[in-house]
Amino acid sequence: MRDGQVVKGVQFRDHVVMGDIMALAARYREEGADELVFYDITASPDGRRVDRSWVNRVAEVLDIPFCVAGGIRSVAEAEEVLNYGADKISVNSPALARPELIGELATRFGSQCVVVGIDSREEANGEYRVYQYTGDPDKTRHSGRLTVDWVSEVQERGAGEIVLNCMNQDGVRKGYDIPQLQRVRAGCSVPLIASGGAGAMEHFADVFHEARVDGALAASVFHTAAINIQDLKQYLRARQVEIRE
């Protein structure tokens, strides 16, 4: 999301407008998406409070759960988004800046609506590190944390779900980062959602079977209709992945 429009970038850069949010929300509801995540990518880097009234309009048409991410820095901001009708809020850069935020949100709203998004990149030495402010290429920087450490800390602080976005794979459609997701899965006892890299139906089957994630998130392949959600679900069911009809 940027300025009320749906956009998509490649490896977090060069975002292009993909369409109107309401039309897309309704389309995904009809196609059988199990959950939607809305990232307001402009929110966090610019350091401003954003108008999130679109959440209310989305909530009015959706009858599946949805999560709002981007720039939520306080209990008050989270409460606004939840009052508008979101089921979950996802925090990323603000949690890195002030990890106590996770606990404050979990105490007030319960762990089940507190998602922590983690943007993780594999470095040249093979280490996975957490990046911050990834919505803006000019501000993106290494957070000083190793991914496995941060995954463990956010769970202790009360995160109820982790979305691991593997930056090396984002938008390039070559498959999810299975080795990284396996590594994180081993230390993650809350729901783990894979993000970044989906390009073909077999990528979804692979990530469920090999990394044993609880969910797989994708954007461009659905936005562009490269993969139809109903076809994907049928494909996954045929491969013994339990998924909503």
Place this chain on the structure above:
Amino acid sequence: MNATASNALAIVDGGGANIASLKFALARLGVAGELTTDAGRIRDAARVILPGVGAARDAMTRLRESALDQVIPALTQPVLGICLGLQLLFDGSEEADTDCLGILPGTARLFEADADHTVPHMGWNRVWQTPGSGLLAGIPDGAQFYFVHSYAVPVTDFTTGRCEYGREFSAVVERGNFVATQFHPERSGRHGARVLANFLELSPA
């Protein structure tokens, strides 16, 4: 169904966020719910919904502050508990060792995480029906609903929908005018909408 009067449907205001999705789901069925903690409004309503997201102890504290811990068990009109609202209808919850409303016998217990079951339990799961369930009427057996919870009540004599997540638990319970779902009907697509519609068609006392 006559749901046009202002007190047709009261939604007990538990102080939590997350009521909008329920109100929108009811609006899609043509019903406006009134969010309230007023004992009189709740007693007079044709139907009452007890939603709940958050912690059992906080929720019970808020109900007691409005004397609703006394009012709700005495209600004779259809009452629907949702998620935590289901657990509150029972004797108690392991969550902070909380005494609940005691309308149904049983205690909500924490799920234990294992290699195949993360906690909270979040996602779409199948619900297996006991024949004759009013709340699940017209819905295929084994239909999937959306769950988000860390605690669950074991299967009881009043369980009319069972779900399995590491262990079996009550997904739907019905005892007279008190009915409840552990899943979120307002976020469970068309089957969820049918559950809400079924509730709105239960005969008032």
